[in-house]
Amino acid sequence: MERPPFQSILHPTDLTRGDALAFAHAVRLAIAARSALHVLHVGDGALDQDRFPRAGDLLTRWGMAARDGQFVNAELKSQDVAESIGDYAASHESDLLVLLVHETGWMGRLLQNSLAETSARLVHAPALFLREGEGGFVDADNGRISLRRVLMPVTAEVAPMHAWGLAANLVRLLEPQADFRLLHVGDSLPTFGNMLPHIELRRGPVVETILEVARQIGPDLIVMPTAGHQDLYDELRGSTTEQVLREAPCPVLAIPSKPLPRPR
Numbered sequence: 001m002e003r004p005p006f007q008s009i010l011h012p013t014d015l016t017r018g019d020a021l022a023f024a025h026a027v028r029l030a031i032a033a034r035s036a037l038h039v040l041h042v043g044d045g046a047l048d049q050d051r052f053p054r055a056g057d058l059l060t061r062w063g064m065a066a067r068d069g070q071f072v073n074a075e076l077k078s079q080d081v082a083e084s085i086g087d088y089a090a091s092h093e094s095d096l097l098v099l100l101v102h103e104t105g106w107m108g109r110l111l112q113n114s115l116a117e118t119s120a121r122l123v124h125a126p127a128l129f130l131r132e133g134e135g136g137f138v139d140a141d142n143g144r145i146s147l148r149r150v151l152m153p154v155t156a157e158v159a160p161m162h163a164w165g166l167a168a169n170l171v172r173l174l175e176p177q178a179d180f181r182l183l184h185v186g187d188s189l190p191t192f193g194n195m196l197p198h199i200e201l202r203r204g205p206v207v208e209t210i211l212e213v214a215r216q217i218g219p220d221l222i223v224m225p226t227a228g229h230q231d232l233y234d235e236l237r238g239s240t241t242e243q244v245l246r247e248a249p250c251p252v253l254a255i256p257s258k259p260l261p262r263p264r
Helices: 017-033 055-062 081-091 106-111 115-123 161-174 206-217 232-237 240-247
Strands: 008-012 036-043 071-077 096-101 127-131 149-153 179-185 199-202 221-226 252-256
Touching: 008 017, 008 081, 017 036, 017 055, 017 096, 017 127, 017 161, 036 081, 071 081, 149 161, 149 206, 161 221, 161 252, 179 206, 199 206, 206 240, 221 240, 240 252
Parallel strands: 008 036, 008 096, 036 071, 096 127, 149 179, 149 221, 179 199, 221 252
Antiparallel strands: 127 252
């Protein structure tokens, strides 16, 4: 049997109503992968445990069952939310983050990086981003998965093989019949030793072209292999993945180009 793509999912939450869809995705992924799910809130005061979202209520509505100890609620008191999320993820060997991205203007982003994106960079693990107010591929009412089409841009500058393997494993687990569309934006196709399926070639500005193709084909998920920030311009404007995330019409799964290191 193929090993599930994830074994420990971390869902940081601010406990707002807007987080309900991201929480539903985290729960559904944990059920599909038979993985643990840690729901984490970081704040600076005491928290009533009753405020945590209830996985049991979702599963009852979906007609599904959890394994003993599969869902864990955790609270940390800290002023540095992103660093606390990173520390918790490391100590619990989290290999997927599920994150809600709040809408912010470009000036706000310039002055203060998105908490979700900053947290993901600190953890160095794959991260599924869902934008506030947007839909996803999990129906929160019944737990059904709608993952018909997946778009994955690739480039020679960010090795795609690890991301491809992990994403393909995840998608097969959720929807074996999903259509994978690989895209390269540039003047010519890079070669990957025939280790990837057909790659479509488009020319134009990278971010704008990826978003244009996404609008044309209507993916349910965009997979972005990522190497993080490369230079000061990236720090100010955001990496390609972060720029795509801000305008993507669907959830974005960012996967580091190298496997997550594990302590020996």
